[in-house]
Amino acid sequence: MTLNNGTLNKGSATQSDRKLDQDEATPLRVAVLVINMADTMPTELSNEPILVIELDRFTTNLEMALDLVAAGEVVSIQAPHSSLVLMPALVAAQRKLHPHAYLAGVQYAKTAEAASSLALKQAKRDLSAVNCQRSIVIGNEQVSHLEVDRNQLAFDGLCQLITDIAQRTITRDDNSRHYWFTARYQARVATLNLQFNPEDNAIPHASIVLTQGTGRLKARSLLKAQRLFFLISGTSEAELNQGLWALAAKLDSIKMMTDDSKISLSLLALMQQNLHEFEISTSPRFALTLQASSIESLMQEIASMSDALSQVFKEKGQYKTPAGSFFTAAPLGQQHLAFVYPGVGTVYHDMLSELHHYFPALYARLEQQGDLKAMLQADAIYHSDKQITEQMALGDMAIAGVGASYLLSKLLMDEFDVKPQYALGYSMGEASMWASLDVWQQPHLLIDKTKSDPLFTSVISGDLSAVRSAWGLTDSDVIHWNSFLVRCTPESIRPMLKQYPRVYLAITQGDTCVIAGCEHSCQELLKALGKRGIAANRVTAMHTMPALSQHDNVVAFYEQNIVPEAVSHPVTFISASDTGKGIDRGVGDEQGQLNPKLIATSIADTFCNSLDFTALIQSATRQGARLFVEIGADRQNCTLIDKILKSSDSEKLIDNLLSPSANHTSQYCTVPLNAKGSSDIATLLKAIGQLISHRVPVSLTVLQLGLKRQLALQEQLTTTDAANTLLKGEA
Template identity: 45%
Template sequence: MVNSTTNVSTSSNSVSDQVIKSEMPLRIALLMLPASLDLSLSLTAKSQAPSEMAKQLSVLMPELYNSKLLETTELVSIKVDDFEANLTATIESIEQGKIVQISTATNSLLMMHALKAAQNRIHPHAQLAAMQIQTGQLQAGAAAVTDACIADACMADSCMQSALNQAKRQPASVSKRFDLPQLNSTEQFDAVCELIKDLASRTHHRDAASISPKQATSHYWFTEHHQARVVAINLTNHAPSRSELCSDSNSCISFVISQGTGFIAPKSIIGTKRLQLIVCADTQAQLIAELGTLQIKLKALTTEPTPNGPLLTLMRDNLLRYEATRSATYAITLQANSVEAMLQELNAMIENVPKVLSEKDESSQYKTPAGSYFTAEPLGSNASGGLAFVYPGVGTVYSDMFSELHGYFPSLYSHLEREGDLKSMFQADAIYHLDPRVASAMPLGDLAIAGVGSSYLLTQLLVQEFQITPNFALGYSMGEASMWASLGVWKNPHALIEKTKTDPLFTRAISGKLTAVRQAWQLDDNAPDIVWNSFVVRSPAAPIKALLPEFPHAYLAIVQGDTCVIAGCETQCRGLLTQLGKRGIAANRVTAMHTTPAMEEHSNVAQFYEQPLEESLPTDIKFISAASGNSSVSNSQGTFDSQVVANSIADTFCNTLDFTALIHSAQKQGAKLFVELGADRQNCTLIDKIAKQDRQCGAESTDYPCCTVPVNAKGGDDITTLLKALGQLISHRVPLTVAPLIDGLNREIAQTQLQAASTALQVTAEQMTNLTLQGEV
């Protein structure tokens, strides 16, 4: 192995001079390395540290480690000092078949020919397709500053066009262009590395000046379907001369960089700022003993000079033990944001475990605001078979939802992007609009698409990443469509996206002009537009039903626990509320779903949702429709076909939705633990109210256990809410894997150990240098 450090400088004399490295695309693979990883240092050091560094590399960069490329190919190591010259030397070395590590104190980039990366099965984070350099001089004078700005702009455009020509790309194919003037060499390199990271993590950053403090600073980088992300980067410098008689020097470096097939490693779900520990046992005494053992271990960490490494290892080993003891009767999950806070959670749990176990009923649980949770009556085990996925209806999506998730589950997003149009599925232009009011003002069809999209994403997250399979599935209103789309029943649910945006059913029949309502009310074309609204009112259904004959254009649309939704002619709805003696909260949304006029569209709804089914359908999930009473359908019964599914949705769509009855039906069939799969937690709130109401009036359903688990909550941190949900599911003994948590911790541990090994190598190298100098003296 040969290691060398290369520095090259270049210059030119006029503004028209161009340094064109190649007229052909460069095809250079780019791989971001941990900043603390100095390959040349690790390969030349005479100590045990290299093997330690290799061990960490196998965790952090498994493809690179397994390729043995570092052992078989000459490595050139470059520390950035003159970025333009460094890049020239880098490309020359790559053309000679070498690989190059170019780095600063904060970023490290490995570069090689794309063919070499492919031959070694390395998926690069990005690919450099073009690099062009232009340099020139501008005459000094009174208008020097203005001339410099004009020259810089012209040079940047000219240089970028040369780069696009080299990359064989049209300007329209560029996703984003970045013009970064007046940076020194280190800043230039770091800026380019940050953009490569954005490509590899598919992250779009927002301008802080254009958003409010409550808005997300970044979100997933959406593109049109099957369109790769491409960035064009201009680095321009204008260096004024010291003498008015001399010329100013100008230079521009233009890059065209496209996304690679590799991803930045997922962020760790738990870590030193988001702690989780699990205790499993069969008896109260064992639980208390395990909690005491953890308490001792955590207290020991408070005396550690550098506790982060041991803390990460403690949590990783704890999760590995959980994976080996899944069959235990009880599980406690502990969550906190620091070791000190975790000790407080432990103390509280030790105090409350005996109380919870002594009560021993479905309400026997203990949870803290931090997310620690314990139940004495697990409802989600295989023996219980009570896990139900619940899908919310239209209108739960919100601005900037799920803005953080892609950083923790990049492979999931990549999978969804290959499956279909992710941008349309999330209605990203509205959900991530700079004006947060745009999301809530979306048309009914767009709200429906985004609602199904959010449910689909969270379902795949639980099913694929954590291997959770429900026993039951049900949906609130159009949540039934989300249910069929998300759980492997419809063959191509993405086909409904464009159809939902354009079909008359959503654009004018039960929304917009309300043609179905006009037909039901026998209004001709000359009749004025219908002023429609819906209102949430705290009232039982019976007194509302008693008043409906007096208000023929007002309808009882939804029954949900202690509240109902009435919809129809706004004047008649307000009149009904007045006579009822109740105040209603206006939804200000035009939709005739769940009203009598919707029956005009029953056949169209059924036709719309009659979709081809998967050849292999789920056999272990019972699907419960609001229109099916106390029955359910599953493939194991042989009752699945596209017509059954379509009619089920149409019946729910066109009739009053009795969500209370739907929950009671699910409980009677065995559903106990209701996990909401969608944006926000509205269904969980409704189910909790239904259960509370049942307990107060001594209803039959009181005999059935009921617990809710939201996976998302508006206004909350995406990952914290998800982690709390996982904690509840673990305590309810739901079969699942915590492998994503373990993998993240392994990377965090490797990063910590790599930093320590790198520091040790640097110390060793400095000592060897000092010894050499002393010997020479």
């Protein structure tokens, strides 16, 4: 039923009426959903009569809808590309419908501040509870000549805010978007302030208060017509080539289509069929991944891969393209898979900001388990000012680093069912390792401890009380502490340390080292070496001699209860505390099982001594790790591991472990799960493709479900009659 706006005005409350009643205004409990043109009306409303209001004057339409909802009706305000469905919250609850949001207050006033205050008062909310405030000027010159544009602008603004709430997405002033974090157990609350042309409206400001509903938008598909992903399997080079050109022939037939929507639909269907066929195949020896952004570029990837196969098989090597296509002729398998956890300092501004669109259920689970906002230090990481991120304190960076690793671990393990055989960490990455792999019972408890414990705030960072004690300084003495990355061997540095007692060799990592200590002394040592160092400008005494005095405190800090099943954990945890001593074993191997004291001592040994990352990687390789997946922000560890394993000493090491004729180029592989400056999803898909080619068991369910949703959406968009029916909102 479509209502004529004029026939209802007689019995509806006007803006002036609402203003007169605003002091006694009761909170609105209106459930709202945004239905886009390609979406179907929820099945819960299939038998519900829906009154349709065609959008022509936004405020009048909204007031009319609210009056009808107050009378118990379900109403849809229709616009060309979407509709806004409103109903009593009780009706939504009775129908077991999950609304995108609740409309809790609508008020008008002569100023924006007054309208917002009145709306919040009606919604029984304080301004401090508002997570997002959005304003739209409706009466600007750009649209004032078209009434429909002004009404559409207001309608679209409201629908977008409701969508953002349902998608748990916040938009900053610079239009960048990230996850909408809130304090634990706190709902999202938003206000939309509209400013109309005062010449047309006696009361030119309106404020709308929205609160979070129980509904969430469905996950976006990782794959689409502009993000293609195909898998080809076989037992030989010939079979792989046959699969490549069979796919090329199918693409040629799709290219012959003239309708873009049919091309898109056909590509999605072909990807779905390809994933299904790969899934039911009998685990062939070889698999390659093709990735591209269009049919044309995919054809180029096919040609490049086909040309490369012969040489890759000859060398038992690997081949990858910038687009993400990948093949290895020497699959390493799950038995060589190691998760590598980066240390402090890898987190960056807006990291992982895309992921929640594609894994909303994962984010919802993490929010239930702990304070996700605190875990990722969201106020600093997603601040509009990048310098806030860059100037984070050591403890805050440590928390955010562990949080990023925890999130990515759960993503890879829960969503793709990837299970590591080994785990190791760079420096404080060892703490991330224990927190992320279901060992500690309550890893979230360390968040507040890290922010408040003197160990991180003043002992080995900040005021550096441990350093003051070691150097015999008073509280009033000034310490100019810094660390420098220098391309140099540790053998060149160690003999010089006696001349510079306030300089320490903190980290050895491939062809570079990190020295730390008195900034002036470090610069003097570098000058004597004839080397230039890159200053980190970070205050931390980890991995230096003064930290040794804190060993017992570090043990106490990290001695956490572990889950009962973790005593015999299937993963081999490799610690620098052992490998730095030349011992090739996992933590707990000697004792036969893990325990809280053993884990905490292992972390403390790494924390308080010089870190030899080179020895850690070489030991991990000797123990069987070959396929290193970096689980954390950015890909710095992958770069280091590549350098370490490409060194001549490491090649000799692998020579002793493998047959003399084996080609070294693919006897190890590093796989970043995230990379600063790159798309979160593109990097993730590249990682998944490499793991599949290395014949690591990977669940394809997430990819398949996304394609299923994309296909349904595309089919609706290409069905004109269905789209028109949906546009009218008919039940």
